[in-house]
Amino acid sequence: MRGCDGTLWPSLPCSRFLLSSSALLALSSCGGRQSALSPAGEDAAAIGTLFWVTLAIAVVLFIAMNALFVFAIRTRTFTLDPETARWILVLGGIVLPTVVVGGLLVWGLSLLPDQRQPGDGLRVRVVAEQWWWRVEYFPEGAEEPIVSANEIRFPAGQRTELVLGSDDVIHSLWIPALGGKMDMFPGRETFISLRPTEPGIYRGQCAEFCGASHAWMAFEAVVMEPDAFDAWLAAEAEDAAEPVEGAAARGRDLFLAEGCGACHAIRGTDAIGQVGPDLTHVGSRESLGAGRLGVTLDDFATWIAHTDDLKPEVEMPAYDHLTDAELADLAAYLGGLE
Amino acid sequence: MRRVILILAACATLGLVGGGAIVGLGLYNVSAQAGHWPGVGWVLHTTFRNSVRLRAPDMSKAPDLSDPDLVALGAGHYASACAPCHAEPGGERTATMRAMEPAPPRIEEAVAHWQPNHLHWIVENGAKMTGMPPWPAEDRGDEVWAVVAYLEAVRVGTAPALPDPGVGGYCATCHGPVGGEVPRLDIQTPGYLERAMRDYATGARPSGIMAHAVSLLEDDEMVDVARYLSGEVRDTPPPPAGDARPGGEDLARRGTRDVPACVACHGPGPRLDGRDRDRFPSLAGQHEAFLATQLTLWRDGVRTGSALMTAAARDLTDEQIDMLASWYSRQPPEEVEDD
Numbered sequence: 235m236r237g238c239d240g241t242l243w244p245s246l247p248c249s250r251f252l253l254s255s256s257a258l259l260a261l262s263s264c265g266g267r268q269s270a271l272s273p274a275g276e277d278a279a280a281i282g283t284l285f286w287v288t289l290a291i292a293v294v295l296f297i298a299m300n301a302l303f304v305f306a307i308r309t310r311t312f313t314l315d316p317e318t319a320r321w322i323l324v325l326g327g328i329v330l331p332t333v334v335v336g337g338l339l340v341w342g343l344s345l346l347p348d349q350r351q352p353g354d355g356l357r358v359r360v361v362a363e364q365w366w367w368r369v370e371y372f373p374e375g376a377e378e379p380i381v382s383a384n385e386i387r388f389p390a391g392q393r394t395e396l397v398l399g400s401d402d403v404i405h406s407l408w409i410p411a412l413g414g415k416m417d418m419f420p421g422r423e424t425f426i427s428l429r430p431t432e433p434g435i436y437r438g439q440c441a442e443f444c445g446a447s448h449a450w451m452a453f454e455a456v457v458m459e460p461d462a463f464d465a466w467l468a469a470e471a472e473d474a475a476e477p478v479e480g481a482a483a484r485g486r487d488l489f490l491a492e493g494c495g496a497c498h499a500i501r502g503t504d505a506i507g508q509v510g511p512d513l514t515h516v517g518s519r520e521s522l523g524a525g526r527l528g529v530t531l532d533d534f535a536t537w538i539a540h541t542d543d544l545k546p547e548v549e550m551p552a553y554d555h556l557t558d559a560e561l562a563d564l565a566a567y568l569g570g571l572e
Numbered sequence: 573m574r575r576v577i578l579i580l581a582a583c584a585t586l587g588l589v590g591g592g593a594i595v596g597l598g599l600y601n602v603s604a605q606a607g608h609w610p611g612v613g614w615v616l617h618t619t620f621r622n623s624v625r626l627r628a629p630d631m632s633k634a635p636d637l638s639d640p641d642l643v644a645l646g647a648g649h650y651a652s653a654c655a656p657c658h659a660e661p662g663g664e665r666t667a668t669m670r671a672m673e674p675a676p677p678r679i680e681e682a683v684a685h686w687q688p689n690h691l692h693w694i695v696e697n698g699a700k701m702t703g704m705p706p707w708p709a710e711d712r713g714d715e716v717w718a719v720v721a722y723l724e725a726v727r728v729g730t731a732p733a734l735p736d737p738g739v740g741g742y743c744a745t746c747h748g749p750v751g752g753e754v755p756r757l758d759i760q761t762p763g764y765l766e767r768a769m770r771d772y773a774t775g776a777r778p779s780g781i782m783a784h785a786v787s788l789l790e791d792d793e794m795v796d797v798a799r800y801l802s803g804e805v806r807d808t809p810p811p812p813a814g815d816a817r818p819g820g821e822d823l824a825r826r827g828t829r830d831v832p833a834c835v836a837c838h839g840p841g842p843r844l845d846g847r848d849r850d851r852f853p854s855l856a857g858q859h860e861a862f863l864a865t866q867l868t869l870w871r872d873g874v875r876t877g878s879a880l881m882t883a884a885a886r887d888l889t890d891e892q893i894d895m896l897a898s899w900y901s902r903q904p905p906e907e908v909e910d911d
Contacts, residue, residue, distance in 0.1 A: 363829075401829060490836075490847070491847050491848055493832075493836045493837035493847065493852065493880065494836070495833065495836040496827060496832035496833045496834070496835075496836030496837055496884065497827070497832045497833075504836075505836070506825075506826055506827075506833060507827050507832050507833050507836065508826070508827055508828060508829050508833075509827060509828075509829060509830065509831070509832050549883055550883075551879035551880050551882075551883050552879070
């Protein structure tokens with residue numbers, strides 16, 4: 235249950251609160267790297283505060299209403315005159331809900347523009363595909379993007395602009411720990427800006443049902459200290475490392491001979507395909523197959539040979555005709571692309 | 573009422589017993605020598621004629637039937653698959669064929685009273701109880717038009733002479749001199765050609781023309797035929813005139829977000845010397861119409877057998893197919909290395 239102690243409601247004893255709220259909440263949401271209740275950024279924190287205050291008001295009203303029921307049915311020994319009863323109905327039944335709900339609505343709506351503020355320089359274009367993410371970084375002033383995929387990195391403490399689109403159906407980008415969500419439409423651009431504050435690795439997820447493997451359409455959101463981020467982005471802009479010999483070099487030859495470059499780009503090689511994710515630095519990512527697997531060499535081999543088992547209806551055919559040794563070579567090559 | 577039902581039931585029982593006796597005891601004489609009873613031939617033939625007219629396809633699907641390449645391909649197939657029964661134009665059927673019941677008509681008579689779309693339906697579907705077989709591959713109505721083109725040429729009297737197998741054998745009567753829908757094979761490796769022949773033989777790659785052609789070969793002959801056809805350029809039609817359609821080269825070399833880059837597997841280019849040409853056919857210099865037809869078959873799911881190519885062709889538009897065929901057909905062919 236890590237994360238409960240880091241929420242905005244530190245005075246509330248975690249365990250008792252969980253017992254008193256729903257078991258579902260306890261099991262799934264409270265904590266972890268994909269939790270709106272463990273905010274790691276300004277935007278998620280604002281939404282988190284709104285959530286906790288709304289919840290607190292709801293709890294107080296729920297208890298008060300039940301107390302009133304008990305009082306009215308069991309304890310009451312007197313009769314109200316009609317004039318007083320009417321005032322109670324007007325105040326408690328119309329004025330109070332209007333004020334409470336209206337206040338929460340105004341507060342909630344006032345948060346919306348915050349997630350649309352201009353950023354501090356970095357712009358990231360994210361285009362959703364069935365079922366992965368094209369990610370293009372435009373540092374301040376850049377015309378040509380630095381192309382990556384299936385992972386979005388942020389500099390901590392800075393507001394980053396996300397320009398969102400889709401190539402096929404409606405998707406939705408949501409990084410609960412950082413903020414959002416925002417839908418992604420084919421043929422239309424949407425916009426959101428996020429200001430993460432806590433460095434760490436968080437999980438994002440497509441939040442709009444988009445086909446057979448919607449549930450497997452995830453990604454890592456990596457928040458880095460600004461210096462580390464700048465260094466990483468400079469490295470990401472470089473061409474791929476050229477393997478010298480051994481398994482990785484055999485893997486490179488196999489990658490080209492199998493025609494992988496028809497769909498995947500690896501900058502600095504002859505592979506310039508655009509159908510699938512850019513693999514120039516795939517070895518430095520935190521996951522494979524858009525959050526489906528880790529990035530061990532075994533994961534690479536498993537993914538290449540079993541795409542369709544791991545991700546139903548995925549476009550990439552399973553390369554199950556490759557031998558284990560060939561898969562190991564390919565994994566060595568791709569895993570080495572850091 | 574009860575009486576009527578009893579009588580009907582008795583009749584039905586008698587009919588069943590009688591019918592069973594004819595089938596079970598062999599009472600019906602199936603001899604073709606005996607011929608049909610009077611009137612039966614007329615009923616069968618009229619049914620056949622009206623059935624064809626009802627079901628014949630729309631002519632809007634037909635290619636240009638006067639295309640000499642299409643006529644030549646049809647002639648090549650006719651010579652081997654159809655002439656044994658229907659005879660060469662101007663020739664006569666063997667006595668054995670003439671004794672068939674019904675006898676296959678001489679080709680000039682057969683085509684005299686049909687429109688091209690009727691002929692297409694007959695060649696694709698055959699006809700029950702006549703000895704006329706259906707096309708030996710499913711969903712390849714596109715190929716049937718080649719035979720129809722030849723038959724139409726016979727009908728109007730412009731048909732070329734049927735090809736003579738000569739030195740190169742039957743394969744070389746089409747692969748080499750004929751362009752259009754007939755691929756040139758000198759640009760492929762023997763390994764690729766052998767695989768293709770085996771796929772045609774099993775039906776994994778559907779083609780009525782090629783299924784017939786490879787069924788003429790013994791299994792161990794395929795290796796020799798593949799080696800003979802690969803590599804050596806024989807008389808082949810010149811590449812198409814004029815410039816390629818714009819966009820084809822970029823599409824082939826770079827692909828789009830929906831279409832993989834063709835050259836990564838199929839060349840041309842020195843950059844992918846390691847690519848396996850026994851698996852991935854070379855496309856540079858291949859005939860334009862053949863490329864367009866094959867890409868369409870892949871896209872439409874008629875040709876399967878490679879998950880890679882199925883995925884690659886899935887999102888092609890008709891226009892992109894034409895662009896790719898136009899560009900590839902104008903590229904200089906790549907050499908086949910001896911192995």
